[in-house]
Amino acid sequence: xxxxxxxxxxxxxxxxxxxxxxxxxxxxxxxxxxxxxxxxxxxxxxxxxxxxxxxxxxxxxxxxxxxxxxxxxxxxxxxxxxxxxxxxxxxxxxxxxxxxxxxxxxxxxxxxxxxxxxxxxxxxxxxxxxxxxxxxxxxxxxxxxxxxxxxxxxxxxxxxxxxxxxxxxxxxxxxxxxxxxxxxxxxxxxxxxxxxxxxxxxxxxxxxxxxxxxxxxxxxxxxxxxxxxxxxxxxxxxxxxxxxxxxxxxxxxxxxxxxxxxxxxxxxxxxxxxxxxxxxxxxxxxxxxxxxxxxxxxxxxxxxxxxxxxxxxxxxxxxxxxxxxxxxxxxxxxxxxxxxxxxxxxxxxxxxxxxxxxxxxxxxxxxxxxxxxxxxxxxxxxxxxxxxxxxxxxxxxxxxxxxxxxxxxxxxxxxxxxxxxxxxxxxxxxxxxxxxxxxxxxxxxxxxxxxxxxxxxxxxxxxxxxxxxxxxxxxxxxxxxxxxxxxxxxxxxxxxxxxxxxxxxxxxxxxxxxxxxxxxxxxxxxxxxxxxxxxxxxxxxxxxxxxxxxxxxxxxxxxxxxxxxxxxxxxxxxxxxxxxxxxxxxxxxxxxxxxxxxxxxxxxxxxxxxxxx
Numbered sequence: 001x002x003x004x005x006x007x008x009x010x011x012x013x014x015x016x017x018x019x020x021x022x023x024x025x026x027x028x029x030x031x032x033x034x035x036x037x038x039x040x041x042x043x044x045x046x047x048x049x050x051x052x053x054x055x056x057x058x059x060x061x062x063x064x065x066x067x068x069x070x071x072x073x074x075x076x077x078x079x080x081x082x083x084x085x086x087x088x089x090x091x092x093x094x095x096x097x098x099x100x101x102x103x104x105x106x107x108x109x110x111x112x113x114x115x116x117x118x119x120x121x122x123x124x125x126x127x128x129x130x131x132x133x134x135x136x137x138x139x140x141x142x143x144x145x146x147x148x149x150x151x152x153x154x155x156x157x158x159x160x161x162x163x164x165x166x167x168x169x170x171x172x173x174x175x176x177x178x179x180x181x182x183x184x185x186x187x188x189x190x191x192x193x194x195x196x197x198x199x200x201x202x203x204x205x206x207x208x209x210x211x212x213x214x215x216x217x218x219x220x221x222x223x224x225x226x227x228x229x230x231x232x233x234x235x236x237x238x239x240x241x242x243x244x245x246x247x248x249x250x251x252x253x254x255x256x257x258x259x260x261x262x263x264x265x266x267x268x269x270x271x272x273x274x275x276x277x278x279x280x281x282x283x284x285x286x287x288x289x290x291x292x293x294x295x296x297x298x299x300x301x302x303x304x305x306x307x308x309x310x311x312x313x314x315x316x317x318x319x320x321x322x323x324x325x326x327x328x329x330x331x332x333x334x335x336x337x338x339x340x341x342x343x344x345x346x347x348x349x350x351x352x353x354x355x356x357x358x359x360x361x362x363x364x365x366x367x368x369x370x371x372x373x374x375x376x377x378x379x380x381x382x383x384x385x386x387x388x389x390x391x392x393x394x395x396x397x398x399x400x401x402x403x404x405x406x407x408x409x410x411x412x413x414x415x416x417x418x419x420x421x422x423x424x425x426x427x428x429x430x431x432x433x434x435x436x437x438x439x440x441x442x443x444x445x446x447x448x449x450x451x452x453x454x455x456x457x458x459x460x461x462x463x464x465x466x467x468x469x470x471x472x473x474x475x476x477x478x479x480x481x482x483x484x485x486x487x488x489x490x491x492x493x494x495x496x497x498x499x500x501x502x503x504x505x506x507x508x509x510x511x512x513x514x515x516x517x518x519x520x521x522x523x524x525x526x527x528x529x530x531x532x533x534x535x536x537x538x539x540x541x542x543x544x545x546x547x548x549x550x551x552x553x554x555x556x557x558x559x560x561x562x563x564x565x566x567x568x569x570x571x572x573x574x575x576x577x578x579x580x581x582x583x584x585x586x587x588x589x590x591x592x593x594x595x596x597x598x599x600x601x602x603x604x605x606x607x608x609x610x611x612x613x
Contacts, residue, residue: 061569061583084208094146156189168608224267537573
């Protein structure tokens with residue numbers, strides 16, 4: 001299949017060079033901040049970046065972040081079931097702990113296990129999502145070995161008052177209510193949002209209740225001088241049914257999160273800007289084992305894991321001459337862990353980063369950057385990077401980059417207690433990697449944009465939990481070699497019809513054993529067809545996802561079956577205030593699993609109404 005795709009890609013790119021190209025304006029709305037930490041037009045960056053817009057999110061019919069990420073090349077969502085179950089994301093053959101997730105530039109990977117549960121990120125406050133493929137440690141430090149996902153939240157309206165109220169319901173007695181309200185009062189703007197979701201679940205003991213609140217206040221002293229305060233709260237209580245092999249009808253899990261994040265962004269002019277940030281994130285996870293028939297609140301055994309992540313960042317960017325700009329800054333972070341299992345521990349990080357950007361000509365751009373970090377636990381780390389982009393014409397650009405990356409051990413890796421069967425390892429070293437890639441993006445014609453990227457990654461000192469004398473413990477033994485191809489196509493037939501076809505080929509193997517890394521499919525394909533009629537306020541989208549078989553164990557003796565699922569979603573504006581929406585998951589009612597022994601829901605339909613005023 002890889003050869004077929006490569007041939008098709010080559011033919012497409014060859015045809016595009018001799019095919020007449022029709023005039024089309026560059027999409028100036030695709031401004032991204034993730035590749036360089038400052039605002040840039042996506043067409044001018046040397047990294048492979050996908051932008052998921054608010055319109056894409058609305059058309060997807062998704063209820064949490066995992067639903068809008070499934071169709072992106074090289075992204076693989078590990079889904080443990082229905083609403084409220086854990087959902088993590090892998091990118092380019094990496095693990096979920098090697099994929100950095102941020103909200104408005106604030107890292108949210110848990111220092112406890114290095115992961116992010118996407119089901120705890122509701123969409124009621126998400127404006128857009130930027131996905132940067134490939135290593136990002138030179139700017140963002142640990143966890144960014146496979147890539148970076150940056151979630152951009154909604155901002156206060158530019159003028160007046162705006163309110164959205166949504167109420168939905170669906171299969172498995174699922175209910176969703178949310179409200180978003182914002183206003184502009186002179187120089188002060190605010191945005192408030194909240195949501196409540198409940199579900200009976202599709203399995204025994206998979207009941208869900210969750211709620212979230214978010215508030216943002218921004219004050220514009222003058223043009224280019226903005227002070228923003230962000231704060232939020234999330235709480236969920238859900239059943240933990242476990243796997244089919246070890247199911248449990250009693251266990252429950254409670255998650256509580258809160259944060260505040262404030263930043264002051266001063267833009268003196270186009271040539272100079274300063275941004276300072278201060279944040280605090282708190283997470284408390286409680287796992288409760290209940291006796292048979294007991295209520296949710298009468299647990300007889302409880303594991304509690306609490307973590308705190310605090311950080312300060314000061315960044316500047318300065319354009320000295322027409323062809324040279326530098327972005328740099330200082331970052332301090334402190335992580336704390338208080339767990340009934342792994343005890344109380346803490347570590348801190350001091351980091352300095354810079355990125356030199358050169359506009360050598362109107363067609364040629366390059367950047368040289370690095371991040372230097374000092375960890376209180378294992379010392380000094382450096383992550384350099386270099387990238388180059390050449391624009392052949394207004395329709396074609398070539399790009400290439402090479403980056404070094406790493407991932408620091410988590411609290412669980414380092415300090416899990418010796419309970420007779422598991423034991424942490426305080427002597428662990430960070431995982432290290434180096435990634436090189438080359439790609440081309442081409443507007444084939446007035447209705448087709450394509451991108452083709454090849455990348456190669458080598459990981460060393462990978463942290464593997466292995467068994468010795470009946471005790472599982474993490475050690476730095478793993479080395480991996482990952483090769484991949486990302487092939488994306490976006491078609492816009494006219495103002496009403498559009499489509500996307502994405503394909504990913506991945507070969508992720510252990511360098512020593514030559515076995516495939518677990519849960520890394522060789523082939524993944526995603527397709528979506530969308531009909532949009534702005535005059536009638538109608539959007540309809542059908543999407544499909546194909547995932548090749550994946551191995552469950554390191555010995556490659558147990559594999560997960562390949563699957564192909566479809567979904568359908570749509571929304572219709574009734575009048576200026578009222579609109580309705582509906583979505584169908586697993587349209588063909590397929591029986592499949594993403595993670596072994598954790599079944600996915602069958603045919604499910606959700607719908608509702610929204611009022612905007």
